[in-house]
Amino acid sequence: MRFGRRLTLAIVMIVGLLVVPGQAAQAAYYNTYTDIASTPNTSCCTGAQGFAAGSTYLYSIKNHTDYDDLAVIYRVNKTTGDRVLMTNGTNGGTTNTWLGHANDMTIVDIDGQHHMFIVTMEATGAQVVRLRYDGTTYYYAGSYQVRLNGAVSTPSGISRVAVTSTTISFMFKSGRTVYNGSLPLRASSGTIDLTKAFDLQVDGALVNGATVADLGTFANQGFYYDAAKDVLYYPLTKDNRSIVLVYRNITTATTGTAPAATDLSFRITSSAYSTLFEIEGVGVSDGKLYFNTNRANSSGSYDGVHVFNGYVA
Numbered sequence: 001m002r003f004g005r006r007l008t009l010a011i012v013m014i015v016g017l018l019v020v021p022g023q024a025a026q027a028a029y030y031n032t033y034t035d036i037a038s039t040p041n042t043s044c045c046t047g048a049q050g051f052a053a054g055s056t057y058l059y060s061i062k063n064h065t066d067y068d069d070l071a072v073i074y075r076v077n078k079t080t081g082d083r084v085l086m087t088n089g090t091n092g093g094t095t096n097t098w099l100g101h102a103n104d105m106t107i108v109d110i111d112g113q114h115h116m117f118i119v120t121m122e123a124t125g126a127q128v129v130r131l132r133y134d135g136t137t138y139y140y141a142g143s144y145q146v147r148l149n150g151a152v153s154t155p156s157g158i159s160r161v162a163v164t165s166t167t168i169s170f171m172f173k174s175g176r177t178v179y180n181g182s183l184p185l186r187a188s189s190g191t192i193d194l195t196k197a198f199d200l201q202v203d204g205a206l207v208n209g210a211t212v213a214d215l216g217t218f219a220n221q222g223f224y225y226d227a228a229k230d231v232l233y234y235p236l237t238k239d240n241r242s243i244v245l246v247y248r249n250i251t252t253a254t255t256g257t258a259p260a261a262t263d264l265s266f267r268i269t270s271s272a273y274s275t276l277f278e279i280e281g282v283g284v285s286d287g288k289l290y291f292n293t294n295r296a297n298s299s300g301s302y303d304g305v306h307v308f309n310g311y312v313a
Contacts, residue, residue, distance in 0.1 A: 027206070027208060027209045027262065027263045027264065027265065028263060028264045028265075028311075029207075029208040029209070029264075029265055029266075029267070030265075030266045030267075030289075030308045030309065030310055030311050031208075031266070031267050031268060031269075032268075032308070032309045032310070033268060033291075033306045033307060033308050033309055034306060034307050034309055035304055035305075035306050036058065036076060036078060036081050036290075036304070036305045036306055036307060037074075037076040037081040037082075037083045037304060037305055038083070038302065038303065038304045039060050039062060039074045039076070039083070039292065039303045039304055039305060040301075040303070041062070041301055041303070042062065042072050042085070042094070042095075044064050044070045044072070044095055045062040045063055045064050045065075045070060045071060045072045045095070046062065046064070046065045046301065047062060047063050047064075047065035047294060048060060048061075048062055048278075048280050048292050048293060048294045048303045049061045049062065049063050049071075049101060049102040049103050049104075049280055049281075050099075050102045050103055050104045050105035050118055050119070050222060050280070050281055051104075051105070051222065051280055051281025051282065051283060051290075051291065051292040051305070052105050052106060052107045052116065052281070052283050053078070053282075053283030053284060053285040053290040054107055054114075054285065055285060055286070056077065056078065056079075057075050057076060057077055057078060058075070058076045058077075058078050058283075058285075058290055058292070058305045059073060059074065059075055059076075059105070059107075059116065060073070060074045060076070060280075060281075060292040060303075060305050061073050061074075061099065061102040061105065061118070062074070062303070063099065063100075063101060063102050068100050068101045068102075068120075068121075068122075069097060070095045070096070070097060071095065071096055071097075071098075071099040071102050072085060072086070072094050072095055072096075073085075073086040073138060074086070074305075075136055076305050078285060078290065078307075084136045086133070086136050086137065086138055087136060087137045087138070088137075088138065089134075089137040089138060089139045090138075090139050090140045096138075096140070098120075098126075098129050098131075098140055098143070099118050099120055099129055100120030100121055100122040100125075100126075100129075101119075101120060101121040101122070102118050102119075102120065103119055103120075103121050103156045103157070103221075103222060103280075104118070104119050104156060104157045104158050104159075104173075104221075104222030104223070104281055105117060105118040105119070105158065105222075105281075106158050106159050106160040106170070107160065108160050108163060108168055109163070110163075110168075110185060110186065111186070113132055113134070114132065114133050114134070115130055115131065115132050115133070115141060116130070116131045116133065116138070117129075117130050117158055117160070117168075117170070118130075118131065118158070119154075119155050119156060119157065119158045119172070120154075121154045121155075121156055122154065123152055123154055124152075125143075126143035126144060126145065127144065127145055127146035127152070127153065127154055127155070127192075128143065128144040128146060128158065128192060129142070129143050129144075130142035130143065130144070130188070141188060142187070142188035142189060143188075143189060144183065144187075144189060144190055144191065144192050145190075145191045145192070146172070146181070146191075146192045146194060147191055147192070147193050147194065148179070148193075148194040148196075153172075153174065153179075153194055154174070155172035155173060155174045155179065155194075156173060156174055156175075156220060156221075156222065157171075157172060157173030157174070157220075157221075157222045157223040158170055158171070158172055158173075158222075159171045159173075159223060159224055159225035159232075160225075160227070161180075161225060161227050161252060162227060163185070164185070165185065166184065166185050167182050167183070167184060167185055168182060168183045168184075168185055169181075169182045169252065170182065170183075170192075171197070171223075171225050171232075171252070172192075172194060173200075173220075173222075173223050173234075175220055176199050176200045176202055176220070177196060177198075177199050177200075178196075178197045178198050178199070178200065178223075178232075178254075178258075179194040179195060179196055179197055180194070180195045180197050180252050181193065181194045181195070197252065197254055197255065198250075198254045198255050198256055198257065198258050199256070199257045199258070200232075200234055200245070200247060200257075200258055200260070201247075201257050201258060201259045201260045202215055202216060202218075202236070202245070202260070203215065203216050205245050205260035205265075206260065206262045206265065207243055207245075207265045207267050208265060208267065209262075212243065214238070215236065215243065217238060218236035218237055218238040218241075218243065219236065219237050219238060219278075220236065221235040221236065221237060221278075221279060221280050221281065222235065222280060222281035222282070223235070223281075223282070224281070224282045224283050224284065225250065226284050226313060229313065230248065230249055230250050230251055231246060231247065231248055231250065231313070232246070232247040232250045232258070233245075233246055233247075233282045233284070233289065234246075234247065235279040235280070235281070235282055235291065237277075237278040237279055239275075239276065239277075240269060240270045240271075240273055240274050240275065240276060240277040241267070241268070241269050241270075241277065242267070242268045242277055242278060242279035242293075243265070243266065243267045244265070244266035244267075244279065244282060244289070244291075245260045245261070245265065246260065246261040246264045246265065246266075247259070247260060247261065248261055266289070266308055266311070270295070272297065273295040273296060273297050273302060274297055274298075275296040275297050275298065276294055276295060276296040276297075277293060277294075277295055278293060278294040278295070279291045279292070279293055280292050280293065280294060284313045287312045287313045288307050288308070288311065288312070288313070289307065289308045289311050289313065290305065290306065290307050290308075291305070291306055291307075291308070292304070292305045292306070293305075293306065
């Protein structure tokens with residue numbers, strides 16, 4: 001009898017082990033968020049644009065919607081939500097005239113000082129502007145032309161890849177295409193020559209395990225490359241819907257079309273901000289995925305900076 005019981009138990013355990021691998025894997029899906037702080041409209045600037053997540057602070061640019069002639073920068077403590085409108089240390093006041101559309105930005109430390117590199121999307125003048133910042137004050141520190149095959153290129157996304165003793169390497173994004181580019185570490189001007197790297201799969205990408213019928217009509221936003229983990233995050237928006245697709249095993253050597261992850265995705269469909277819920281930029285800090293928004297409903301504008309609930313990179 002004891003032998004029979006042991007044999008029965010062994011068979012049950014084996015069957016159980018065989019069943020587990022056959023079960024469908026549950027895709028990781030995040031669709032809730034927490035507000036950290038609002039980023040109110042100023043007298044000039046109403047459109048949330050570039051975003052970056054630092055170790056302590058989140059930075060969100062707002063520009064003069066439809067004109068791209070003025071911009072302001074908010075700094076928000078990611079833990080307390082304390083918010084400051086940063087000061088223009090070069091010209092005084094809180095506005096600047098350098099950043100164009102300011103669609104995306106990335107943070108780079110150079111010789112122990114903090115810098116923002118911002119894409120302007122301007123067809124003339126500078127396509128990338130560098131600001132040095134110290135506390136809540138920033139200073140104009142450089143500007144660069146961007147070229148692809150000798151012609152002006154106006155990328156909508158920028159993300160730091162690596163910093164060496166001599167060079168800063170970036171990824172740039174235009175539409176669904178990612179490019180590599182670099183600068184001498186301390187150059188305050190010059191040309192960034194782009195090399196096409198790869199395309200990002202959008203059509204047929206899975207969000208919570210299913211395709212989104214009109215995903216191909218969503219607007220492109222900025223992007224973020226997590227160089228420590230070779231993961232790229234790509235926000236797309238339409239009306240009150242925002243989706244963040246994820247791409248793994250991405251490096252500067254990636255070519256062809258990078259497939260979107262089938263087991264990890266983010267989406268917000270907002271009923272509170274039914275007129276507009278637009279994720280502009282994303283960034284990872286301490287494993288959390290932060291983002292900024294243009295948000296609106298019938299009663300007004302409610303732009304802010306936020307974090308996805310539950311996600312750990």
